[in-house]
Amino acid sequence: MAAGTIDASIIVVSYNKCRYTELCLTSMLRSNPMPEQIVVVDNGSTDGTVPFLEDRFPVLAEAQGVRFDLLRNASNVGACTARNQGLAIAFGEHIGFMDNDVAVRSRDWLGKLAGVLDEHDDHGIVGPKLVYPFAPYNIQHAGAAISQTGRVQYLGRGEPIDSPEHSDRREVQCLISACWLMKADIPECIGGLDEIFNPAQFEDFDFCYRAREAGWTVLYEPAAEMYHYESVTTDDSPDVNYKYVTIRNGMEFKRRWKRMFAQEDGPPDSECQWKQLETRPMEQTGIPPMIG
Numbered sequence: 380m381a382a383g384t385i386d387a388s389i390i391v392v393s394y395n396k397c398r399y400t401e402l403c404l405t406s407m408l409r410s411n412p413m414p415e416q417i418v419v420v421d422n423g424s425t426d427g428t429v430p431f432l433e434d435r436f437p438v439l440a441e442a443q444g445v446r447f448d449l450l451r452n453a454s455n456v457g458a459c460t461a462r463n464q465g466l467a468i469a470f471g472e473h474i475g476f477m478d479n480d481v482a483v484r485s486r487d488w489l490g491k492l493a494g495v496l497d498e499h500d501d502h503g504i505v506g507p508k509l510v511y512p513f514a515p516y517n518i519q520h521a522g523a524a525i526s527q528t529g530r531v532q533y534l535g536r537g538e539p540i541d542s543p544e545h546s547d548r549r550e551v552q553c554l555i556s557a558c559w560l561m562k563a564d565i566p567e568c569i570g571g572l573d574e575i576f577n578p579a580q581f582e583d584f585d586f587c588y589r590a591r592e593a594g595w596t597v598l599y600e601p602a603a604e605m606y607h608y609e610s611v612t613t614d615d616s617p618d619v620n621y622k623y624v625t626i627r628n629g630m631e632f633k634r635r636w637k638r639m640f641a642q643e644d645g646p647p648d649s650e651c652q653w654k655q656l657e658t659r660p661m662e663q664t665g666i667p668p669m670i671g
Contacts, residue, residue, distance in 0.1 A: 380415055381444025385493055387560065388416040388471030391479055392461040397427040398661055399480045399611050404436055406483035408443045409669060412490050416446045418469055420461040423454040457577030462556075466571045475560040476583075480611030484510065486671040488603040492560040495548070495600050503595025504561040504587060506554035507603035508535075508545065512667040513659050516540045519607045522551035522599035523584065525640040529633035530651035531584075537656050540604075551599050552591075552643060556583035558605050565590050580621070581628040588636045606667050609658050 380386060389407060393400045400419075407417060417440060419432055432449050440447035450464050462476060473493050485491065488507055495505045509520040521535030533555075535545040569589045576582035587597050 383412055384415040384444060385412040385473075385489055386471050387414040387473040387475060387489060387493060388418060388469035389414045389475040389477055390418045390420065390462055390465035390469060391477050392420050392422060392458050392465070393424055393428050393432070393479045394422040394455055395424045395426045395428060396479060396611055397424070397431055399608060400428055401431055401436075402482045402661070402666065403477065403479045405439065406669065407477075408439055408445060409486065410483050410489055411486050413443060413445050414471065414475070414489060416448065416469065416471055418448045418450070418465040420450045420452065420465045422452050422456055422458075422461055455578065457574065458579040459572040459574045459577045459582050463571035463574065466566050469563070472563055473560050474563050474566065476556045476558070478557040478607070478611075480608040481509070481558045482512065482606045482667065483669055484516075484604040484606050484667065485602070486669050488605060489560070491603040492600055495598055496560065496562055501594060501596050502562075502598060503565050503590050504554060504559055505598045505600050506559040507605045508540075508599070508601040509555075509557060509605055509607040510540055511656075511658070512606035512608055512661075513664045517656075518542065518545060519609055520555055520557070521545040521601065522549070523553045523555060524646045525552050525584070525636075525643065526645045526648050526651050527641050527643065528648055529629075529637060529640060530648050532646045532651045533653070534599075536654050546601050548598060548600050548602070550596050552597070552640070552645065553584045553587035554597055554599070556586070557607050559583075561590070562595075565593075565595060569593050575631065576628050578624065580625045581632040585632055585635065588639060592639070604670070608661065608664075611660075
């Protein structure tokens with residue numbers, strides 16, 4: 380293991396959006412510690428993504444002592460399939476998922492998340508506080524809760540970054556996979572993402588429930604903060620009807636896990652309304668600052 384790295388593999392799926400992928404990956408190389416391995420699975424990008432991944436980023440990763448593995452698909456095979464391809468070659472003790480529209484805010488994010496997993500045998504998956512990449516850096520995601528009827532509450536959405544309600548570590552019902560870290564034992568035990576949820580939506584909630592059913596806990600750790608541009612990964616994909624996919628996959632998630640969430644102390648349905656908030660593309664935000 381190279382100096383300044385930790386025994387972790389981070390899997391990123393790219394599908395165009397080269398500037399976001401570049402920020403995502405280069406910000407990881409400015410982390411302390413850095414992951415020992417970064418795996419990128421490209422789903423048939425046609426912009427400048429492939430030249431960056433084949434020519435420029437390998438040089439940057441090698442200079443930092445980080446192993447970089449690139450897998451290329453000829454077309455968009457879906458995020459679930461692509462992440463499973465990444466899982467097949469990830470070798471870290473801890474394995475993370477990161478969307479290509481996520482970038483590092485807390486320089487020591489990886490060490491903090493790994494520390495949570497290492498504290499207890501049953502700590503299985505941990506996610507950071509995701510914030511918007513422009514001032515005042517309001518919360519985008521602080522874990523997810525599921526009502527007893529299967530509706531989703533995105534905790535902390537739109538609230539101030541220093542909101543006391545979202546400033547302490549807590550166990551949650553599930554997390555979005557825009558950024559999380561998990562023990563490698565989990566996919567070895569329960570398998571990867573269920574590709575029935577391709578191309579995306581609800582595969583992460585399903586995975587969290589499968590992990591919890593197998594005895595692991597899912598946690599939110601606010602001491603680690605990451606930027607999330609939100610929906611860049613899935614927006615502007617003309618080959619996918621995401622409204623239809625979201626409804627279809629949501630129905631499958633409810634069918635599978637009603638036996639669990641109907642018995643849990645989830646939020647009332649009245650608190651599960653989606654908040655439509657302002658988002659800003661990188662052209663407006665520039666490169667957000669790293670802290671710590």
